[in-house]
Amino acid sequence: MASKTFDASKLQTFGNAAAGHDGVLSDESGAVVVKPCTAAEITFYESVTASHPDLVPFLPTYMGQLTLSGDQSTVGAAESGTITTADGSVERLHGKKLSTELHIVLENITHGFKKPNVLDLKLGAQLWDDAAKPEKRARLDAVSKVTTSGSLGFRIAGMRTYKGTSAPDVPEDLKEYVESDKEGGYWVYNKMYGRKFSADDVNEGFVSYIFPGSKTEAEQDRAREVLAYFLGEVKDIQEVFEKKESRMYSASILLVYEGDVEEYAKTKQTLRSAQPEEDEDDEANLPKLAAVKMIDFAHATWQSGNGPDENALQGMRSTAKILKDLLDKAQD
Structure with missing residues (x-):
């Protein structure tokens, strides 16, 4: 390095x-x-x-x-x-x-984006490791039981979406969960936002993330491209971890894409014209359209002989299914 x-x-x-x-x-x-x-x-x-x-x-x-x-x-x-x-x-x-x-x-995963839209998905139905004290286990189990952590193996832990040069006021029914950053043009969703969803309606949170604006033709095109990319990356991550013997508690999948529609289109043109023989430094300076990474490994270990981490994998599979369902609808 x-x-x-x-x-x-x-x-x-x-x-x-x-x-x-x-x-x-x-x-x-x-x-x-x-x-x-x-x-x-x-x-x-x-x-x-x-x-x-x-x-x-x-x-x-x-x-x-x-x-x-x-x-x-x-x-x-x-x-x-x-x-x-x-x-x-x-x-x-x-x-x-x-x-x-x-x-x-x-x-910094969000570096290279002008206005990064960010979604943090915390993985696992069990959110504590073996070192956790009984009171912490009980508290986290209670959260898991009443959220999509327990039913789907993940929950929305936080979200930021770009709403334009001046973010609109937050509707009354969302004020408990969302703050409007008018200077930055963002809506910032707190951790309680993801806790209000069940397995039946959590896709609404993904829709708010993928379609933060008025669903113009440009936004719909972007949504299809971003969803296809996210789905491919999440499935690739799932495939790799299915071959690993690890345990990860409270790790996350982080999804990021360019929230400024005009910048997204401009970045596509820039990337198309970039030379394939660009060196590593030049590549690092290129703008980005989307990114998917695993983060937060404070409670992650390798456990040889114990098989794949089905606790985290359940969340990856549930995420992939929701992304595929949204992509299918976006392509109709």
Whole structure:
């Protein structure tokens, strides 16, 4: 891995997350995410790089870990994967400092999009690992029982959709679940939004994600293309994990596509005209139409002899079925 250096003073709060914990940061370019993590998550990413190359395309690029010390003035991700900061903390945009905890440095999946529409799908009916205390197990089991986690093996954990240069007001019946970011043009859906769905109506959440606007011809064309891409990627991820002996609790599939319809069309033209012999750096700078990645491996391990992770696979299969149903309808 090539050495990459960041200026710690310019790390800033990451604004494109659809779900997850506070304290996620991004570098000045927006290409990198720095997030609090467990040692288990770093171990999982390192094991994927070393022993599971078939998974690498479906995860964000792992760029190292963040250790906070007082002997360097920059944050640098070198080949060793160690990153240090000057004063043992990072200033967040809203003025609070992160505590000196372990962080992981990853590719920002939303980088390369002008207005990324993001959907976070948390996998599994069982959401706790063996280390979880009884009270945590009971709490998460209760959430699973009354949501699509229990019935389908996944639930919508968060969502961001671009609504145009000035996002409209949120209807009264959605105000409990959605905030309008008028400056950015987004609607931001909280974790409770996904919890209100059952197996019978969860496709409505996907429709709100895929069709955030007025279903113009351009939006319908985009929806067909994006759904076909998402379906192919989710099925590929499923196929790879069906061959693995792993256990992942509260991991997610992250779906992203370009939310600005005009930018989507422009990006298609740009990608068509890109030379196939472009080098890796040029490729990384190209705009994107859509992306699908697995994320959040704080509770992920390899378990040789225990077979595939049917808990997570159920959610992948349910997601693929919904995407296929929506694609079939979009093609009618």
